[in-house]
Amino acid sequence: MTPPISDAEIAPRARRSVIVTGAASGIGRAAALAFAAQGDRVLIADLDADGAEETVRKITATGGVALAAIGDLGEQRVVDAVVARAVAEFGGIDVLVNNAGVMDRMSAAHETDDAEWERVLRIDLTAPFLLTRAVLPHMLTVGAGCLVFTGSEAGLRGGAAGAAYTAAKHGITGLVKNLAVMYRKQGIRTNMIAPGPTATGISVDSHPDAQGPAVVTSLIGANIGRLGSADEQAAAIVWLASDAAAFINGAVLPVDDGWSAV
Template sequence: MTAPLPAPLPEPGTDSRAPRSVIVTGAASGIGRAAALAFAAQGDRVLIADLDVDGAEETARKITDTGGVALAAVGDLGEQRVVDEVVARAVAEFGGIDVLVNNAGIMDRMSAAHETGDDEWERVLRVDLTAPFLLTRAVLPHMLTAGSGCLVFTGSEAGLRGGAAGAAYTAAKHGITGLVKNLAVMYRKQGIRTNMIAPGPTATGIGVASRPDAHGPTVVKSLIGANIGRLGSAGEQAAAIVWLASTEAAFVNGAVLPVDDGWSAV
């Protein structure tokens, strides 16, 4: 006896589902803003979480000016109090949380380990690894109650290799890669999927305040320059995020998706 075939997924662009509740961190600019706009364009309600007051409010206005629903929540997501406030507001205003996009992040100075001070290490790990963990931990009880949910992380090529950033950023993004895989295994039976994009070089506002005479930047820049393809856009990264959170990706869980013009294949 053959097993019954699963029900077909809707054709692209024909999904008639109800609007979802989506939190996007780091949505004041760059990939986060592009993702927030893309979710809103398909009818989802978006909470924009960022430290940049003006940028977060501008993203929210771009959505509401076109008839969408968006809220701006401002604060440091490395603080538990702020995380709790963001989650509580999404639940109160939108009735729950269907999708969490952990996108916010900062770069290190491309510093090698012996050049990395405590402040650089602790700040990068706090923003790039601890903050996504705190927000994910706070969101999970709501998704577990609902029996469904999507977690999408913005990782990095630095989470796949050792020569794409400094010691702190590389460690943080490798940590995100491991967290994504653990979450996928831990919660798949509860209807929660977890995936990650690994962007290659992308045109965003994120900056690198490296010292040109330091050892780390000298090594990393020579490796990056020899292997990357073209520069990507924030919209291209956002499209991958939105797809991973869609019904079309219903069987995708624990995936690390390079969005890098083939850089990870070199």
């Protein structure tokens, strides 16, 4: 009879280097905590210094390894600093979770001013692109890596948000698919979750008399299931970055209680 394998004979799981953006709260914080709980080293990148440091404290209090990098990821110098710190502190970057984002005001196109359009596109589409572009050379050097994006139901349909957010999240959906095709032969996988309504504390500053909110609210109210939790979204992110999802690339995974199936 074959003797049982002792714990000493089992190779320990490598501790990965993970960047999670928007991890000062909500889905990002839940994802950072989940990665850390399985032994990964996590860099929290966020504009909210207090929230980011609180996430770090939650991780280190349980013996995990985490650090915070504060700044606006829509600025190239901040992106460069985040990547440089992850490489310097952790020796490389194995996983990037592009989670940070903001909502629009649910404005229809004719109600969307330049400021709303530019802010949402810069944070929700340009910033993830900048960080991905900065991380890719490090992943290409080692021939491996996972990119996971937090998209949205608004990246799958036209009636889940305003014009700016819908355009940005459709852009993320396209970027994810392009990255998956471009880099699959270099060992880099790219996937996206598409959350349905989730309890994260994000509010929408919309005018009640505007056309956009009236249309979108009626559509969402008629079709969504229950409200999801940040932990449920984070579980999907961590799974997509795991070896269990090794053959999954270019996927858009709705995490929405069946909303996308309606």
